[in-house]
Amino acid sequence: MADVGSAILEGRHVIANAPTGIGKTAAVLAPAVRSTASEGRRVLFLTSKQSHHRIAIETLRAIRERSGIPLTVADIIGKQSMCPRPEARLPGPVFSRFCARAASSGRCAFHRNDPAPTVSRIAPMALHVHELVEEAVGAGLCPHRTALLLGASADVVICDYNYAFSDLSAVVLPAMAVDPGSVTLVVDEAHNLPGRIIDGMSTSLTELTVLEALHHLRTRPQYMRPLDALRGWLAEVIGSTSPGGEALLEIEGPAEAMSSALRERLDGPSDVGGFLAELQELPLPTDATLAIDRTLRFLGLWREERPGMVRYVTRRDGDRAVVELMDPSEVAGPVLQATRCAILMSGTMHPQAMYSEVLGMPRDRTDARDYPSPFPPSNTLVMSVTGLTTRYVDRGEEMYGRYGRSLSAIARSVPGSMAVYFPSYDLMDAIARTLDESVRSSTAAEMPGMSKEEREGLFEDILSAERQRVLLGVAGGPLAEGMDFSGNALKAVVIVGLPLPPRTIAIEAKERYFEGRFGEGKGRLYAYLLPALNRVVQAAGRMIRSESDRGAVLLLDDRYRFPMYRGRFPPGFSYSTVDDPVPALDRFFGNRAVPGVHGMARTAGQASDDSSPRTR
Numbered sequence: 001m002a003d004v005g006s007a008i009l010e011g012r013h014v015i016a017n018a019p020t021g022i023g024k025t026a027a028v029l030a031p032a033v034r035s036t037a038s039e040g041r042r043v044l045f046l047t048s049k050q051s052h053h054r055i056a057i058e059t060l061r062a063i064r065e066r067s068g069i070p071l072t073v074a075d076i077i078g079k080q081s082m083c084p085r086p087e088a089r090l091p092g093p094v095f096s097r098f099c100a101r102a103a104s105s106g107r108c109a110f111h112r113n114d115p116a117p118t119v120s121r122i123a124p125m126a127l128h129v130h131e132l133v134e135e136a137v138g139a140g141l142c143p144h145r146t147a148l149l150l151g152a153s154a155d156v157v158i159c160d161y162n163y164a165f166s167d168l169s170a171v172v173l174p175a176m177a178v179d180p181g182s183v184t185l186v187v188d189e190a191h192n193l194p195g196r197i198i199d200g201m202s203t204s205l206t207e208l209t210v211l212e213a214l215h216h217l218r219t220r221p222q223y224m225r226p227l228d229a230l231r232g233w234l235a236e237v238i239g240s241t242s243p244g245g246e247a248l249l250e251i252e253g254p255a256e257a258m259s260s261a262l263r264e265r266l267d268g269p270s271d272v273g274g275f276l277a278e279l280q281e282l283p284l285p286t287d288a289t290l291a292i293d294r295t296l297r298f299l300g301l302w303r304e305e306r307p308g309m310v311r312y313v314t315r316r317d318g319d320r321a322v323v324e325l326m327d328p329s330e331v332a333g334p335v336l337q338a339t340r341c342a343i344l345m346s347g348t349m350h351p352q353a354m355y356s357e358v359l360g361m362p363r364d365r366t367d368a369r370d371y372p373s374p375f376p377p378s379n380t381l382v383m384s385v386t387g388l389t390t391r392y393v394d395r396g397e398e399m400y401g402r403y404g405r406s407l408s409a410i411a412r413s414v415p416g417s418m419a420v421y422f423p424s425y426d427l428m429d430a431i432a433r434t435l436d437e438s439v440r441s442s443t444a445a446e447m448p449g450m451s452k453e454e455r456e457g458l459f460e461d462i463l464s465a466e467r468q469r470v471l472l473g474v475a476g477g478p479l480a481e482g483m484d485f486s487g488n489a490l491k492a493v494v495i496v497g498l499p500l501p502p503r504t505i506a507i508e509a510k511e512r513y514f515e516g517r518f519g520e521g522k523g524r525l526y527a528y529l530l531p532a533l534n535r536v537v538q539a540a541g542r543m544i545r546s547e548s549d550r551g552a553v554l555l556l557d558d559r560y561r562f563p564m565y566r567g568r569f570p571p572g573f574s575y576s577t578v579d580d581p582v583p584a585l586d587r588f589f590g591n592r593a594v595p596g597v598h599g600m601a602r603t604a605g606q607a608s609d610d611s612s613p614r615t616r
Contacts, residue, residue: 003369004343005031008041008184013342013361015190017349017570018371020484021545024345025052025059025188029156032184032343033060036155037069041340043156044178046164047188048196050077050129051484056158056188057128064126074151074176075129076159082133082143084110093293094286108142115139115146123150129158151176161193165331166200180338190344191534192481194328194358201309201325205298206318207234213295216288223282225261226275227295233257238319246314246505249321253311254302276300298323306330308517310509326510326527327517333360347541348534350570354526357518373572380544381552381588382575384560390423390497391559403496403556404434406581410554411439411470413585416491417462419471421480421539423499428472431496439470446473459483462490475499480539488549491589493540497557498565500532525568533568540573552588554581 007014008031018024035041045056053075064071080088080095085108087098102108118139127135129147136143151157157176162168164185173180187193210231217223233253241247255272262270276296284292301323302311308327314320325331336342336359349355352368388402407420422428425448432443444458455478462469462485471490473479476499501507507527515523536555543551553575559565561577578584585591 001027001031003367004028005034007343007367008032008035008341011340011365013336013339013366014344015349015352015355015361015366015368016343016345016371017352017369018345018347019373019375019572020347020541021549022371022374025055026063028186028343028345029056029059030063032186033063033067033069033071033156035184036071041182041184042154042178043184043186044164045156045158045186045188046161047158048161048192049189052188053077053158054128057126060156061126070124071126071156072123072150072154073126074147074154074157075127075132076144076147076151076157076163077129078160079144082129082147084133084137084143090286091290093297094289097284097289097293098286103142110137110140110142111145113140115141115149118146119150119153123153148172148175151178161187161196162200164335165193165197169335180335181340183340185336185339185342187342187344189346189481190355191346191348191538193332193344194355197328197331198325201301201304201331202323203294203298203301204320204322205234205295206320207231207238209291209294210234212291213288216284216292220282222265223279225264226258229257229261230254230295230299234321237313237321238315241313241315243315246312246316248505248509249311249313251302251305251311254299272299272303308513310506310513312505312509314505316504322506324506326506326513328358329360336361348537348570350534350537351530354522354530357522358514358526370571375544375547375549379547379550381584382540382555382573383552383581383584384555384557384575384577385581386558386561386577386579388497388556389558390427395427400430401434403431404436406556407431407494407496408436408439409582410492410494410585411435411442411468413582413589413591414468414492414552415589415591417465417469417471417489418492418494419462419473419479419485419490419539419542420494420496421473421475421477421499422496423475425474427497428474432472442468443470443472446471446477446479455479455483459485463487465489475539476535480535480542483542484545485542486545488543488545488551490543490551492552492554492585493543494554494556495536495539498532498559499535500528529565530568533565537570537573552581552585 003014004027016024032043036043047053047056057073057075060071060073079099080092083099087095090098103111106112115136118135118141122132122135132147133143136146152175157178163172210227214224214227214231217227237249237253258272262272262275276299279292280296306325308325308330309323310326311323314322344355356366356368385406388406389399411418422431428445432440432445444461446455446458458471458479462471471479475495510527511523514526518526540553543549543553555575
């Protein structure tokens with residue numbers, strides 16, 4: 001709280017690496033709110049999860065009640081998620097076009113009415129976004145427009161990352177009268193920010209998408225010819241790449257392919273930019289919008305002349321051309337340079353120097369802070385286990401069987417539910433098949449493509465389970481980072497292997513780019529190694545949420561004992577190394593010896609305290 005108060009007063013930025021469960025939200029919002037009352041500074045609180053929106057609202061309500069500060073709060077999510085119309089179920093690009101046209105033409109009744117009287121009435125209420133939607137719809141208003149108007153006078157605005165770190169900011173921040181030069185910007189779970197920026201500035205295109213766009217433009221030959229040339233370019237670069245392979249591409253490729261067709265046009269612009277602008281304005285039927293907008297988005301991003309972009313063709317998991325932002329500082333840097341004070345907080349902002357560099361934070365006014373865990377170290381047992389690895393060259397049925405036997409023995413020694421996180425869904429499936437039947441029957445598995453509701457169902461299943469449940473998921477996925485298993489619902493977290501990303505052409509390009517931009521040795525570190533280790537720490541953090549929680553963290557891979565990995569974890573994340581974790585688990589949980597359970601391997605010959613509880 002003292003660090004945040006000083007940063008706001010002095011106009012500095014703070015990167016706060018602080019463990020989960022200690023009350024970061026309240027510790028940041030309390031001094032931030034005090035500044036709104038004393039200095040008139042507004043607060044923009046960015047978070048990527050709706051559950052964290054609710055936490056922020058509840059915290060602000062408590063602060064207002066305790067302090068007596070007459071605080072006005074606006075809670076906003078995406079326009080489509082707030083829209084009450086049935087068209088909100090359309091795909092994103094289709095809904096965006098529909099909404100813009102319905103509003104501008106006066107065909108949307110919710111958008112025609114003036115929200116000002118309702119905003120005046122609800123301003124003192126500090127409503128959660130779902131409550132705001134209910135109030136707005138009840139008054140016949142567009143909820144998103146109502147929220148933006150409320151935001152224009154609010155002391156604190158709670159919204160998603162993209163309201164500040166995307167093209168959307170040019171529209172919504174002026175609508176809410178947000179001046180970066182005087183705002184206090186708070187970024188919750190800020191370790192996610194680089195990835196979110198990269199996702200927002202990356203896309204891909206398949207030949208099938210272009211063919212679908214051509215189908216919808218079949219009565220407009222002036223648009224078909226340039227797009228057919230684009231389809232031909234795609235077919236050529238894919239065809240010249242070996243199956244399962246990848247290849248870097250030049251920025252000029254699509255423009256060169258389309259140029260002759262554009263020059264032949266007599267009724268419109270002959271350059272790619274003009275063609276894209278013209279196509280964007282076409283009145284299109286709903287079923288035509290998605291493929292055409294995907295094609296337009298690809299061409300628009302492809303033409304971005306940023307140094308931190310990589311363009312390539314891949315034939316892994318589908319044939320497509322990809323444009324991807326490598327350097328999030330291209331987007332975040334200007335925002336953070338212009339912002340008066342920014343507080344970036346997370347339990348895995350380590351090392352802070354990496355986040356400062358990849359986000360382009362101003363060096364002369366950015367402070368890095370590490371806050372130790374206040375929870376008793378004896379509450380957490382952390383071990384790495386030898387004899388197992390997910391290295392590609394060692395994968396196979398024999399290794400999968402070893403993992404299955406180890407996980408089954410661990411499950412029998414854990415007196416409650418546990419979560420097991422894998423590097424990929426494929427490995428999860430391969431190893432899950434080798435679990436003992438008694439363990440396999442208690443599993444609940446995250447699957448690719450699961451809806452938010454389905455994931456929340458798994459989460460609730462673990463929270464309410466009266467018998468042991470074994471949650472299977474992927475490191476870096478929503479159930480490894482997006483859910484808080486409170487009430488000591490998990491007694492153990494197991495990380496299978498090292499969640500290193502596949503060695504793709506994009507990763508290798510990013511390593512080279514970071515090496516040149518940030519210095520020798522930082523390419524592989526920033527692009528490959530540290531993000532994987534942070535996924536491990538995030539997954540481990542699902543378990544200990546309060547000072548009374550107890551549990552074990554197990555790292556199942558030989559490589560965790562190597563200094564290049566062990567030495568890169570944040571301060572406080574220490575662990576012993578054993579061949580067999582079961583005896584230590586039984587001592588930690590106070591289990592009685594059960595015949596036939598401890599048949600894995602002998603203990604590692606460590607010193608007697610080598611399997612004792614260690615601080616995270």
